[in-house]
Amino acid sequence: MTAPADRIAAAWRMLAELGVTITDLRDDLRSRRPIPTVADYLPQVAAAAGPGARRTYGSYWARMRTLWGHRCLDEIAATDIEALRYEAAGSARSRRNSRSGRHAGEHVIAAARALFNRAIADGLIDPGASPAHQVAKPRRLPNTRRALTAGELVQINEAARASGDDVVLDALLLRLHTETACRRGGALGLRLADLDVRNGQVHLTEKGGTQRWQPITTGLAQHLLALAKARGAVQPTDRLLRYRDGRPLTSRRYDHLWKRLGEQLPWVAMLGVSTHWLRHTTLTWVERNVGYGVARAYAGHTDSTGPATTTYIKGQIHEVAAALAAMTGQPHPLASAAQLARLNGA
Known part of the structure; x- marks a missing residue:
C-alpha cells in the first residue's frame, strides 16, 4: 500500500535534518549486500x-x-x-x-x-x-602479419592439394577465405541457407554478430553446394562445410591444415602463416587496386573509428562483386560491365 504524500515528505525532512542523502542510503544498502567469492x-x-x-x-x-x-x-x-x-x-x-x-x-x-x-x-x-x-595493459606491438605474394599463395594451394586426407575440402577452404577474406568463425558458421548459388554470394555472420552478404565466384558457390549435398546437408540450417563422414567442420581442421602446410613449406611454419593471412592478402589487393571504401566493405568493417569521412565511405555489394571479378578474372552476376571495364582500365 502506497504511503500518503505527506508521510513521504515528512520522512524526507527527517532525513535532511539528520544529514542523510539518498546516496548515503544506497551506499549503506550496498555495504550490507554480501560480496560473492x-x-x-x-x-x-x-x-x-x-x-x-x-x-x-x-x-x-x-x-x-x-x-x-x-x-x-x-x-x-x-x-x-x-x-x-x-x-x-x-x-x-x-x-x-x-x-x-x-x-x-x-x-x-x-x-x-x-x-x-x-x-x-x-x-x-x-x-x-x-x-x-x-593495471595498465601492455602496449600492443605492430602486427607481424602481411599480405602473401602471388608466388607464396600458389605454393600454399599446391601443397594443400598434394597432401592430406581431404584435399577437396582443404582446397575449397583456402579458396573460400581467399575470395571472401572472411574469418574462420564466419566460414564455420555457414549454413546451407547462407549459400546463394544463383547470385554468387554467401551470408556471413562474423565477429560481434555482424552480418553481410559477400560475393563469391559462381564456380566456388557450385562446388560448395556439391560438397555440402554429398556430405549430408539437407535442411536449410545444416552446416555447409562438412567432413567426409558428414560431421560439421570445426576449427581443428584449420589447425591440422596449417600444421601440415608448415611441414611441407618451412617458411609457412617460420612466419606462423595462418588463415588470417589470407584475409590480409585479399584486403590488401582490394585496397591497392580498388580503393579504401570497397576494402572496408569487403572486410565487413562497420566501426566508425577514424576520420569522420569513414562514415560516408561505404562500398556497395556490386562494387565488392566487381572487385572480386577483377581479382579472380571471372565474371560475377552482381558486377556490371561498366564497373569491370573501369577496374580493368578500359
Whole structure:
C-alpha cells in the first residue's frame, strides 16, 4: 500500500535534518549486500559472456578460480592481477611468432576486466574500486602479419592439394577465405541457407554478430553446394562445410591444415602463416587496386573509428562483386560491365 504524500515528505525532512542523502542510503544498502567469492561469481560471468570471450578468457578465469576462488571480489588487489599477468606471460607456450608471452599477459588483464566489469554492472563494487582497471595493459606491438605474394599463395594451394586426407575440402577452404577474406568463425558458421548459388554470394555472420552478404565466384558457390549435398546437408540450417563422414567442420581442421602446410613449406611454419593471412592478402589487393571504401566493405568493417569521412565511405555489394571479378578474372552476376571495364582500365 502506497504511503500518503505527506508521510513521504515528512520522512524526507527527517532525513535532511539528520544529514542523510539518498546516496548515503544506497551506499549503506550496498555495504550490507554480501560480496560473492571469485569461485561463486565466475560462473555468472561466464554465462553472461559470448562464446568468443569464453574461448579467449576461459583458461584465465579458471586460473583465477584456482588462485583466488576462496576470496571475495573486494579482496582482490591490483597486485594480484599484475602477478598473474607475469605468471601467464612466463608460462606461455613458445612459438616462432610468439612475443615472450605478451599476448597472454594482455589476455589476463582483459579477462580480469571482464570479471570486474560484470561486478560493477551488478552493483557489487563501485567503478573506482575495480583492481583490474588499475593495471595498465601492455602496449600492443605492430602486427607481424602481411599480405602473401602471388608466388607464396600458389605454393600454399599446391601443397594443400598434394597432401592430406581431404584435399577437396582443404582446397575449397583456402579458396573460400581467399575470395571472401572472411574469418574462420564466419566460414564455420555457414549454413546451407547462407549459400546463394544463383547470385554468387554467401551470408556471413562474423565477429560481434555482424552480418553481410559477400560475393563469391559462381564456380566456388557450385562446388560448395556439391560438397555440402554429398556430405549430408539437407535442411536449410545444416552446416555447409562438412567432413567426409558428414560431421560439421570445426576449427581443428584449420589447425591440422596449417600444421601440415608448415611441414611441407618451412617458411609457412617460420612466419606462423595462418588463415588470417589470407584475409590480409585479399584486403590488401582490394585496397591497392580498388580503393579504401570497397576494402572496408569487403572486410565487413562497420566501426566508425577514424576520420569522420569513414562514415560516408561505404562500398556497395556490386562494387565488392566487381572487385572480386577483377581479382579472380571471372565474371560475377552482381558486377556490371561498366564497373569491370573501369577496374580493368578500359
